[in-house]
Amino acid sequence: xxxxxxxxxxxxxxxxxxxxxxxxxxxxxxxxxxxxxxxxxxxxxxxxxxxxxxxxxxxxxxxxxxxxxxxxxxxxxxxxxxxxx
Amino acid sequence: xxxxxxxxxxxxxxxxxxxxxxxxxxxxxxxxxxxxxxxxxxxxxxxxxxxxxxxxxxxxxxxxxxxxxxxxxxxxxxxxxxxxxxxxxxxxxxxxxxxxxxxxxxx
Numbered sequence: 001x002x003x004x005x006x007x008x009x010x011x012x013x014x015x016x017x018x019x020x021x022x023x024x025x026x027x028x029x030x031x032x033x034x035x036x037x038x039x040x041x042x043x044x045x046x047x048x049x050x051x052x053x054x055x056x057x058x059x060x061x062x063x064x065x066x067x068x069x070x071x072x073x074x075x076x077x078x079x080x081x082x083x084x085x
Numbered sequence: 086x087x088x089x090x091x092x093x094x095x096x097x098x099x100x101x102x103x104x105x106x107x108x109x110x111x112x113x114x115x116x117x118x119x120x121x122x123x124x125x126x127x128x129x130x131x132x133x134x135x136x137x138x139x140x141x142x143x144x145x146x147x148x149x150x151x152x153x154x155x156x157x158x159x160x161x162x163x164x165x166x167x168x169x170x171x172x173x174x175x176x177x178x179x180x181x182x183x184x185x186x187x188x189x190x191x192x
Binding site: 051052055056059066073074075076077 | 117152153154155165166167168169170171174
């Protein structure tokens, strides 16, 4: 679902979505059931935007799931095609 | 509780460096807050912090205030710098040190 939303909203040239939930099992924040995800996303749309603006675009794309605690934690690496990964 | 936004604004304006986190720098309650607090401590300047777990209104209010859905959140000179990922990236590149050194310098 995260992958699909990012794909639609940001037209990435590269997209990785890792579910790291297993690394956090049992810790306080994970009790609500939300997953821990890590995203690496490369898109032209990030050109000229600072980190805050890029992360906000990713958060916005994921939308409701972020607020509803389906996603408890999201680590983001948001790059343009000419920035090194 | 409309004034929670005023309370937060006051905290952010009255502290050059302020970190909203889960737990305290000594006893962080979340890995992301822990990393953010450690990076900030590594810059060698005192900073204010708010433990959002102490106050449910602040915990929800800060997300609205920053237009940012997660905690931790770091503010320097009244501006949102970012969450854990951005703080760590900036720490590793030396930008965080510069931002911290510049705290309180602006008019």
